[in-house]
Amino acid sequence: MxxxxxxxxxxxxxxxxxxxxxxxxxxxxxxxxxxxxxxxxxxxxxxxxxxxxxxxxxxxxxxxxxxxxxxxxxxxxxxxxxxxxxxxxxxxxxxxxxxxxxxxxxxxxxxxxxxxxxxxxxxxxxxxxxxxxxxxxxxxxxxxxxxxxxxxxxxxxxLPECFAPLSTLLAPSQPEELRAAAASATALLVAHPSLRRYHDEITAYHAEQACQGSPRYRESMVLGLGELGVTPTKWLSDAELGVRVSAALAPGLVGDETAAEVLRLAYLHPAALDGLSLHQLPSINQAVAEALGERSAEWGP
Structure with a gap:
């Protein structure tokens, strides 16, 4: 070193x-x-x-x-x-x-x-x-x-040495913004061969946290669920458009008609997503447009 x-x-x-x-x-x-x-x-x-x-x-x-x-x-x-x-x-x-x-x-x-x-x-x-x-x-x-x-x-x-320190930042006593960042990091880490045994634990954390907190926080957690390979169908009917879009972007929802409709609505009304910016999704409108372009073959006209 x-x-x-x-x-x-x-x-x-x-x-x-x-x-x-x-x-x-x-x-x-x-x-x-x-x-x-x-x-x-x-x-x-x-x-x-x-x-x-x-x-x-x-x-x-x-x-x-x-x-x-x-x-x-x-x-x-x-x-x-x-x-x-x-x-x-x-x-x-x-x-x-x-x-x-x-x-x-x-x-x-x-x-x-x-x-x-x-x-x-x-x-x-x-x-x-x-x-x-x-x-x-x-x-x-x-x-x-x-x-x-x-x-x-x-x-x-x-990378395996990063998991334990970052996991301490998931504690409920930590600020929401810090927990969101640490959760996103651990969601990636569990793809490492030495950390796959923590996949279910981190997935459960995201699913729990996606049901509480500010809309921005829940959007981050739902995006994490998608990265973890979960199909976040439950959040397609959330009251917050940003949460619904975060769910619709999940790879596991390619071809899902409800997810398609959420993304089409967001694409047609981009102003509705103004101000919704996450570190892992700096331009949600661009992500929506790209998802529609990539998935149009599955969804049809």
Whole structure:
């Protein structure tokens, strides 16, 4: 496992990344920016812009994941700004998704086996002397791809260690927004071979929570049920349109006439969904349009 001074992210060397995450954890971004007026990165934007740029997993992504999973369970994470803790869990959730849905893992393991080759170490030494983005790589940067593959493997292999900490955030004493983020993350985690035994437990949690709380919270839980492979027919008749749409988007309801009607209604009246935005569904209107396009063959005109 590399250290921050031996790792890189999407835009170059990752040295100092741990300091930025510590600032985020303390909720001290305003003070940091005043003290570092020429800073290249802001602690918050560093997460998605550098550590997980466009869903890319780099060696620094793994370090960030390890750092935040161990830190985010603290009640004082983010200082006086509780939204930072929620955002950190959503970031963890996004990394989990990338680790589970990336390229063939067996091939990545074969490539990653070369991570200790002298040529790879020599390339890394040279790369860390520069401020060069991975987007500028060419054929001469093949050793870097070995380290990218190793990061994917390390990230995937670390996922089982994320389950216990994130599960503590599902407790009823936690704020609704935090529970929604943690529930979405655990719904993805149970697809990992080492965590499949928790599938029924997390599914039961989502089903229970989908019946209580704010409409936004219930929408998130119903979306999670769909990701967990449940057919959430019960919620197609919910009083809240957003909840009904979240249910209709479930893969298990492809071809269902009631789900089709819910999506058609939402598509014809997009203003009715104004303001309904979830992290795992940033544009519900776009999701509805895409679902209709993909499923039109099953439903007919």
């Amino acid at each position: 590399s250290s921050w001074d031996r790792a890189f992210h999407a835009y170059g060397p990752a040295r100092g990344g741990d300091e930025l995450l510590d600032v985020l954890q303390r909720g001290g971004e305003d003070t940091y920016l005043k003290d570092h007026p020429g800073a290249v990165w802001q602690p918050y934007t560093f997460l998605w812009t550098a550590l997980h740029c466009g869903g890319r997993i780099t060696p620094a992504t793994v370090l960030g994941l390890r750092h935040l999973v161990s830190a985010v369970t603290a009640d004082d994470f983010g200082g006086s700004d509780p939204t930072l803790r929620v955002a950190a869990v959503w970031w963890i959730r996004d990394v989990i998704r990338s680790a589970l849905t990336g390229n063939d893992l067996d091939s990545a393991r074969l490539i990653a086996a070369r991570r200790n080759d002298p040529a790879v170490h020599e390339w890394l030494d040279e790369f860390l002397r520069q401020e060069r983005s991975i987007f500028d790589w060419d054929a001469g940067d093949a050793p870097g791809q070995v380290l990218i593959a190793a990061a994917r493997v390390d990230c995937f292999d670390f």
